[in-house]
């Protein structure tokens with residue numbers, strides 16, 4: 001079968017890219033080894049993070065770094081045998097997080113995030129997915145006054161710089177807002193702009209269904225079969241070869257093997273994360289981030305989903321859910337969680353780059369090849385805007401966002 005574009009990888013990023021192109025009338029095949037939205041885009045905390053205008057920097061304060069190195073922090077874990085391969089990207093991540101460099105990166109990042117709600121809104125409407133979305137923000141809660149004060153200072157800066165909206169809740173107001181909390185906390189910041197999704201994988205599936213109703217096709221294939229041809233690109237699906245003039249690599253955490261086999265050396269790494277559901281007990285009204293411990297409790301359709309921070313480990317290495325065990329204990333102090341739904345926790349991989357920005361744009365060495373991956377902590381948020389940017393670039397129209405800061409050429 002021949003189409004205009006092959007999109008390889010059907011997570012939030014690839015599915016949105018395919019949908020944005022199909023909405024403009026292109027014939028597109030969306031290719032994955034499994035059904036859309038089954039990996040990282042299924043297991044996240046489900047927050048469309050309009051407030052995340054500045055990406056996660058590498059901590060620059062030594063107590064935080066030493067605490068992580070000694071395994072004392074709940075938000076970070078690492079595998080000793082992964083250190084040789086992650087030391088170089090981590091050193092570059094640390095370098096990029098120095099204040100002056102970070103300020104420019106944050107500026108570039110904010111230009112993407114500022115479109116996340118409008119772009120999701122258009123796709124949510126087009127795919128009839130409003131029932132999955134709650135537009136009431138989420139809350140970051142604090143156990144200590146010092147942490148609350150420092151987060152409040154930063155929130156005020158974000159409001160001033162980017163117009164991000166939030167509300168301060170003291171302990172009483174938080175208890176009224178979330179009556180199922182078992183303990184009295186110092187307070188919370190309620191980020192008012194973000195949206196939360198009750199089933200992140202289902203939102204990707206709705207986008208994929210809309211793509212199909214527009215004439216798009218979904219095929220099962222191994223991305224490793226993607227090869228250049230005389231007139232474009234070809235992939236071997238289980239139903240036979242698929243060809244197109246353009247191919248978009250949207251493999252999230254699995255972009256590295258394919259791009260390196262095509263001759264690209266990109267500084268990619270993963271931050272793993274875990275989740276587990278707890279069903280049948282009291283529920284929170286909105287997602288809650290325990291800001292000091294770095295875990296989220298999100299009310300979802302499968303129950304309360306507890307998600308963890310970052311684990312530095314090789315992709316595919318055995319699960320070591322120590323952070324989830326700690327997060328579960330901490331979550332039980334906050335709310336009466338029932339028994340867990342899954343025996344084994346879910347494990348996923350955030351697709352990260354050393355400068356915290358996604359890699360989006362034309363592949364420098366191949367005509368008709370496009371990159372769209374590396375969205376790290378906010379790929380669920382950034383799918384529609386990233387898909388739109390790639391669709392603009394493929395069509396050769398002037399994109400609404402300057403694509404230069406995200407170009408693969410920066411490495």
Ligand SMILES: Cc1cc2nc3c(=O)[nH]c(=O)nc-3n(C[C@H](O)[C@H](O)[C@H](O)COP(=O)(O)OP(=O)(O)OC[C@H]3O[C@@H](n4cnc5c(N)ncnc54)[C@H](O)[C@@H]3O)c2cc1C
Pocket residue numbers: 008009010011012013014031032033034035036037038039040041042043044045046047048049221222223224250251252253254272273274275307308348349350351373374375376377378379380381382
């Ligand atoms: C615990 C956790 C919480 C998070 N919370 C949030 C949040 O609240 N908000 C937010 O915006 N982001 C969040 N994220 C980040 C977000 O989930 C990711 O950035 C996003 O899902 C990445 O999407 P993707 O499409 O690039 O990758 P994926 O969703 O992983 O999609 C990649 C696709 O490639 C396919 N694939 C891989 N290899 C092959 C192959 N060889 N052949 C064919 N297909 C292949 C996979 O099957 C998969 O479907 C979180 C992540 C984690 C781990």
